[in-house]
Amino acid sequence: MTKQELFNQITQKSSYLCVGLDTDLNRIPKHLLKAEDPLFEFNKQIIDATIDYAVAYKPNIAFYEAHGVKGWESLQKTIEYIPKEAFTIADAKRGDIGNTSNMYARAFFDAMNFDSITVAPYMGEDSVKPFLEFDNKWVILLALTSNAGGKDFQNLSLEKGGELYEEVLSKSQEWGSDEELMYVVGATRAEALQNIRKIVPDHFLLVPGVGAQGGSLEEVSKYGMNKHCGLLVNSSRGIIYADDSVDFAKTAGVKAQELQTEMEGFLAKFL
Numbered sequence: 001m002t003k004q005e006l007f008n009q010i011t012q013k014s015s016y017l018c019v020g021l022d023t024d025l026n027r028i029p030k031h032l033l034k035a036e037d038p039l040f041e042f043n044k045q046i047i048d049a050t051i052d053y054a055v056a057y058k059p060n061i062a063f064y065e066a067h068g069v070k071g072w073e074s075l076q077k078t079i080e081y082i083p084k085e086a087f088t089i090a091d092a093k094r095g096d097i098g099n100t101s102n103m104y105a106r107a108f109f110d111a112m113n114f115d116s117i118t119v120a121p122y123m124g125e126d127s128v129k130p131f132l133e134f135d136n137k138w139v140i141l142l143a144l145t146s147n148a149g150g151k152d153f154q155n156l157s158l159e160k161g162g163e164l165y166e167e168v169l170s171k172s173q174e175w176g177s178d179e180e181l182m183y184v185v186g187a188t189r190a191e192a193l194q195n196i197r198k199i200v201p202d203h204f205l206l207v208p209g210v211g212a213q214g215g216s217l218e219e220v221s222k223y224g225m226n227k228h229c230g231l232l233v234n235s236s237r238g239i240i241y242a243d244d245s246v247d248f249a250k251t252a253g254v255k256a257q258e259l260q261t262e263m264e265g266f267l268a269k270f271l
Protein backbone atom coordinates (compact mmCIF):
# COMPACT_ATOMS: atom_id res chain seq x y z
CA MET A 1 0.00 0.00 0.00
CA THR A 2 1.34 3.46 -0.89
CA LYS A 3 1.36 6.43 1.45
CA GLN A 4 -1.34 8.10 -0.64
CA GLU A 5 -3.54 4.97 -0.51
CA LEU A 6 -3.15 4.85 3.26
CA PHE A 7 -4.07 8.52 3.53
CA ASN A 8 -7.11 7.90 1.29
CA GLN A 9 -8.28 5.17 3.67
CA ILE A 10 -7.84 7.50 6.63
CA THR A 11 -9.88 10.18 4.89
CA GLN A 12 -12.62 7.77 3.79
CA LYS A 13 -13.05 6.21 7.23
CA SER A 14 -12.21 9.36 9.22
CA SER A 15 -10.02 7.08 11.26
CA TYR A 16 -6.38 6.35 11.97
CA LEU A 17 -7.18 3.41 14.21
CA CYS A 18 -5.08 0.26 14.16
CA VAL A 19 -6.64 -2.72 15.91
CA GLY A 20 -4.06 -4.88 17.63
CA LEU A 21 -4.67 -8.62 17.31
CA ASP A 22 -2.81 -9.78 20.44
CA THR A 23 -4.93 -12.89 20.59
CA ASP A 24 -4.38 -14.92 23.74
CA LEU A 25 -6.16 -18.24 24.35
CA ASN A 26 -6.27 -17.42 28.06
CA ARG A 27 -8.24 -14.25 27.42
CA ILE A 28 -10.63 -15.03 24.60
CA PRO A 29 -14.24 -15.98 25.48
CA LYS A 30 -14.44 -19.58 26.69
CA HIS A 31 -17.07 -20.67 24.15
CA LEU A 32 -14.54 -20.07 21.33
CA LEU A 33 -12.16 -22.68 22.69
CA LYS A 34 -14.44 -25.33 21.14
CA ALA A 35 -13.82 -23.94 17.63
CA GLU A 36 -11.44 -25.76 15.29
CA ASP A 37 -9.11 -22.75 15.24
CA PRO A 38 -9.97 -20.50 18.23
CA LEU A 39 -7.32 -17.85 17.44
CA PHE A 40 -8.62 -17.40 13.91
CA GLU A 41 -12.29 -17.58 14.93
CA PHE A 42 -11.72 -14.79 17.47
CA ASN A 43 -9.78 -12.65 14.98
CA LYS A 44 -12.37 -13.16 12.25
CA GLN A 45 -15.18 -11.88 14.47
CA ILE A 46 -13.05 -8.96 15.73
CA ILE A 47 -12.17 -7.96 12.15
CA ASP A 48 -15.80 -8.16 11.00
CA ALA A 49 -16.89 -5.99 13.94
CA THR A 50 -14.18 -3.32 13.58
CA ILE A 51 -13.45 -3.01 9.86
CA ASP A 52 -15.72 0.05 9.42
CA TYR A 53 -13.74 1.94 12.07
CA ALA A 54 -10.15 0.79 11.51
CA VAL A 55 -7.62 1.42 8.78
CA ALA A 56 -5.00 -1.05 10.01
CA TYR A 57 -4.60 -4.35 11.84
CA LYS A 58 -1.52 -5.34 13.82
CA PRO A 59 -1.20 -8.99 14.79
CA ASN A 60 1.57 -9.24 17.36
CA ILE A 61 3.53 -12.22 16.07
CA ALA A 62 4.49 -13.46 19.56
CA PHE A 63 0.87 -14.41 20.25
CA TYR A 64 0.91 -16.77 17.25
CA GLU A 65 4.42 -18.21 17.29
CA ALA A 66 3.82 -19.18 20.94
CA HIS A 67 1.59 -21.97 19.52
CA GLY A 68 4.10 -23.32 17.00
CA VAL A 69 2.83 -24.50 13.62
CA LYS A 70 -0.84 -24.12 14.62
CA GLY A 71 -0.25 -20.49 15.58
CA TRP A 72 1.44 -19.71 12.27
CA GLU A 73 -1.56 -21.27 10.48
CA SER A 74 -3.96 -19.08 12.48
CA LEU A 75 -1.83 -16.05 11.58
CA GLN A 76 -1.81 -16.94 7.88
CA LYS A 77 -5.59 -17.35 7.86
CA THR A 78 -5.97 -14.05 9.70
CA ILE A 79 -3.82 -12.09 7.28
CA GLU A 80 -5.71 -13.60 4.33
CA TYR A 81 -9.03 -12.68 5.96
CA ILE A 82 -8.21 -9.00 6.58
CA PRO A 83 -9.86 -6.97 3.78
CA LYS A 84 -7.38 -5.61 1.24
CA GLU A 85 -8.37 -2.01 2.04
CA ALA A 86 -6.72 -2.31 5.48
CA PHE A 87 -3.01 -1.82 6.14
CA THR A 88 -1.43 -4.84 7.81
CA ILE A 89 1.42 -4.72 10.30
CA ALA A 90 3.45 -7.73 11.41
CA ASP A 91 4.53 -6.63 14.87
CA ALA A 92 7.56 -8.91 14.89
CA LYS A 93 10.39 -6.55 15.94
CA ARG A 94 12.96 -8.33 13.77
CA GLY A 95 16.43 -7.32 12.54
CA ASP A 96 19.67 -9.32 12.18
CA ILE A 97 22.72 -9.52 9.93
CA GLY A 98 21.81 -8.83 6.29
CA ASN A 99 21.15 -12.32 4.91
CA THR A 100 19.06 -13.23 7.96
CA SER A 101 17.06 -9.99 7.76
CA ASN A 102 16.38 -10.85 4.13
CA MET A 103 14.83 -14.16 5.23
CA TYR A 104 12.68 -12.40 7.83
CA ALA A 105 11.53 -9.97 5.13
CA ARG A 106 10.69 -12.85 2.76
CA ALA A 107 8.72 -14.58 5.52
CA PHE A 108 6.51 -11.59 6.30
CA PHE A 109 6.35 -9.83 2.91
CA ASP A 110 6.42 -12.72 0.39
CA ALA A 111 5.11 -15.77 2.25
CA MET A 112 2.53 -13.93 4.39
CA ASN A 113 1.96 -10.78 2.32
CA PHE A 114 1.97 -8.28 5.20
CA ASP A 115 2.20 -4.60 4.17
CA SER A 116 4.72 -3.83 6.88
CA ILE A 117 6.87 -5.17 9.67
CA THR A 118 8.25 -3.65 12.87
CA VAL A 119 12.06 -3.75 12.96
CA ALA A 120 14.53 -3.08 15.78
CA PRO A 121 17.23 -0.59 14.67
CA TYR A 122 19.86 -1.79 17.14
CA MET A 123 21.96 -3.71 14.58
CA GLY A 124 22.11 -0.74 12.21
CA GLU A 125 21.92 -0.06 8.48
CA ASP A 126 22.76 -3.50 7.05
CA SER A 127 20.18 -5.12 9.32
CA VAL A 128 17.38 -2.77 8.23
CA LYS A 129 18.08 -2.31 4.51
CA PRO A 130 17.09 -5.85 3.41
CA PHE A 131 13.53 -5.08 4.57
CA LEU A 132 13.52 -1.95 2.39
CA GLU A 133 14.24 -3.85 -0.80
CA PHE A 134 10.60 -4.96 -1.24
CA ASP A 135 8.31 -2.85 -3.44
CA ASN A 136 5.25 -1.39 -1.82
CA LYS A 137 6.22 -2.69 1.63
CA TRP A 138 7.01 -0.74 4.77
CA VAL A 139 9.53 -0.92 7.58
CA ILE A 140 8.36 0.42 10.94
CA LEU A 141 11.45 1.16 12.98
CA LEU A 142 11.33 1.21 16.78
CA ALA A 143 12.22 4.75 17.85
CA LEU A 144 10.73 5.64 21.25
CA THR A 145 8.82 2.69 22.64
CA SER A 146 5.91 2.83 25.07
CA ASN A 147 7.41 0.68 27.85
CA ALA A 148 9.17 2.14 30.89
CA GLY A 149 12.40 0.28 30.02
CA GLY A 150 12.55 2.03 26.66
CA LYS A 151 14.30 4.86 28.51
CA ASP A 152 17.23 2.58 29.43
CA PHE A 153 18.78 3.00 25.98
CA GLN A 154 16.53 5.17 23.81
CA ASN A 155 16.97 8.28 25.95
CA LEU A 156 20.72 7.97 26.44
CA SER A 157 22.54 11.19 25.61
CA LEU A 158 25.09 10.96 22.84
CA GLU A 159 28.49 12.61 22.96
CA LYS A 160 27.76 14.46 19.70
CA GLY A 161 24.49 15.78 21.24
CA GLY A 162 20.92 14.53 21.20
CA GLU A 163 19.52 11.25 22.44
CA LEU A 164 19.75 7.79 20.91
CA TYR A 165 16.15 7.73 19.64
CA GLU A 166 16.76 11.04 17.84
CA GLU A 167 19.77 9.50 16.11
CA VAL A 168 17.61 6.54 15.04
CA LEU A 169 15.14 8.99 13.48
CA SER A 170 17.72 11.10 11.67
CA LYS A 171 20.22 8.41 10.60
CA SER A 172 17.58 6.03 9.25
CA GLN A 173 16.34 8.72 6.85
CA GLU A 174 19.52 8.00 4.86
CA TRP A 175 18.28 4.42 4.34
CA GLY A 176 14.75 4.95 3.06
CA SER A 177 12.10 7.56 2.37
CA ASP A 178 8.82 8.45 4.05
CA GLU A 179 7.12 6.27 1.40
CA GLU A 180 8.61 3.10 2.93
CA LEU A 181 9.69 3.93 6.47
CA MET A 182 7.59 4.64 9.56
CA TYR A 183 8.53 4.84 13.23
CA VAL A 184 7.13 3.42 16.45
CA VAL A 185 6.52 6.07 19.08
CA GLY A 186 4.64 5.07 22.21
CA ALA A 187 1.54 7.05 23.19
CA THR A 188 3.03 7.10 26.68
CA ARG A 189 5.87 9.24 25.23
CA ALA A 190 3.58 11.89 23.73
CA GLU A 191 5.65 14.65 25.38
CA ALA A 192 8.37 13.91 22.80
CA LEU A 193 6.13 14.21 19.75
CA GLN A 194 6.74 17.90 19.04
CA ASN A 195 10.46 17.24 18.96
CA ILE A 196 9.97 14.07 16.89
CA ARG A 197 7.97 16.00 14.31
CA LYS A 198 10.92 18.41 13.91
CA ILE A 199 13.10 15.44 12.87
CA VAL A 200 10.51 13.44 10.87
CA PRO A 201 7.84 15.93 9.76
CA ASP A 202 6.45 13.77 6.95
CA HIS A 203 6.71 10.19 8.16
CA PHE A 204 3.89 8.06 9.47
CA LEU A 205 4.20 7.06 13.13
CA LEU A 206 2.79 3.85 14.56
CA VAL A 207 1.63 4.77 18.05
CA PRO A 208 0.86 1.93 20.49
CA GLY A 209 -0.02 2.59 24.12
CA VAL A 210 -3.50 4.09 23.96
CA GLY A 211 -6.02 2.16 26.08
CA ALA A 212 -4.49 -0.46 28.38
CA GLN A 213 -1.18 1.47 28.73
CA GLY A 214 -2.91 4.77 29.45
CA GLY A 215 -1.59 6.98 26.61
CA SER A 216 -3.70 9.98 25.60
CA LEU A 217 -5.20 9.93 22.10
CA GLU A 218 -5.75 13.68 22.31
CA GLU A 219 -2.10 14.48 23.09
CA VAL A 220 -0.85 12.09 20.43
CA SER A 221 -3.16 13.64 17.85
CA LYS A 222 -2.41 17.23 18.86
CA TYR A 223 1.37 16.90 18.77
CA GLY A 224 1.83 14.05 16.30
CA MET A 225 -0.49 14.77 13.39
CA ASN A 226 0.94 16.08 10.12
CA LYS A 227 -0.60 17.07 6.79
CA HIS A 228 -1.17 13.41 5.81
CA CYS A 229 -2.43 12.60 9.31
CA GLY A 230 0.83 10.69 9.77
CA LEU A 231 -0.52 8.57 12.60
CA LEU A 232 -1.67 5.00 13.04
CA VAL A 233 -2.79 4.71 16.64
CA ASN A 234 -2.98 1.14 17.94
CA SER A 235 -5.18 -0.27 20.64
CA SER A 236 -5.12 -4.00 21.33
CA ARG A 237 -6.42 -5.09 24.76
CA GLY A 238 -8.66 -2.02 25.12
CA ILE A 239 -10.66 -3.20 22.10
CA ILE A 240 -10.36 -6.95 21.79
CA TYR A 241 -10.76 -7.84 25.48
CA ALA A 242 -13.34 -5.23 26.43
CA ASP A 243 -15.87 -8.05 26.91
CA ASP A 244 -15.34 -11.78 27.43
CA SER A 245 -18.96 -12.80 26.88
CA VAL A 246 -20.54 -14.14 23.68
CA ASP A 247 -21.04 -10.47 22.72
CA PHE A 248 -17.27 -9.80 22.67
CA ALA A 249 -17.15 -8.82 19.00
CA LYS A 250 -20.07 -6.42 19.29
CA THR A 251 -18.39 -4.73 22.26
CA ALA A 252 -15.08 -4.57 20.36
CA GLY A 253 -16.96 -2.84 17.54
CA VAL A 254 -18.38 -0.31 20.02
CA LYS A 255 -14.91 0.38 21.49
CA ALA A 256 -13.41 0.79 18.01
CA GLN A 257 -16.23 3.12 17.02
CA GLU A 258 -15.67 5.24 20.16
CA LEU A 259 -12.01 5.71 19.21
CA GLN A 260 -12.92 6.39 15.56
CA THR A 261 -15.42 9.06 16.64
CA GLU A 262 -12.73 10.77 18.73
CA MET A 263 -10.32 10.51 15.80
CA GLU A 264 -12.85 12.07 13.44
CA GLY A 265 -12.93 15.07 15.77
CA PHE A 266 -9.14 15.31 15.94
CA LEU A 267 -8.82 15.03 12.14
CA ALA A 268 -11.23 17.97 11.81
CA LYS A 269 -9.30 19.96 14.43
CA PHE A 270 -5.64 19.22 13.73
CA LEU A 271 -5.30 18.11 10.07
Ligand SMILES: O=c1ccn([C@@H]2O[C@H](COP(=O)(O)O)[C@@H](O)[C@H]2O)c(=O)[nH]1
Pocket: 020, 022, 060, 091, 144, 145, 146, 147, 184, 185, 186, 208, 209, 210, 211, 212, 213, 234, 235, 236, 237, 238
Ligand atom coordinates in the same frame (compact mmCIF):
# COMPACT_ATOMS: atom_id res chain seq x y z
O1 LIG B 1 6.57 0.52 21.96
C1 LIG B 1 5.77 -0.40 21.75
C2 LIG B 1 5.86 -1.22 20.65
C3 LIG B 1 4.94 -2.19 20.46
N1 LIG B 1 3.92 -2.37 21.33
C4 LIG B 1 2.91 -3.41 21.05
O2 LIG B 1 1.67 -2.77 20.78
C5 LIG B 1 0.60 -3.49 21.38
C6 LIG B 1 -0.03 -2.68 22.48
O3 LIG B 1 -1.07 -3.40 23.09
P1 LIG B 1 -2.12 -2.75 24.13
O4 LIG B 1 -2.89 -3.92 24.62
O5 LIG B 1 -2.96 -1.77 23.38
O6 LIG B 1 -1.34 -2.12 25.22
C7 LIG B 1 1.24 -4.80 21.86
O7 LIG B 1 1.19 -5.73 20.80
C8 LIG B 1 2.67 -4.41 22.14
O8 LIG B 1 3.56 -5.50 22.04
C9 LIG B 1 3.82 -1.56 22.42
O9 LIG B 1 2.90 -1.67 23.26
N2 LIG B 1 4.76 -0.58 22.61
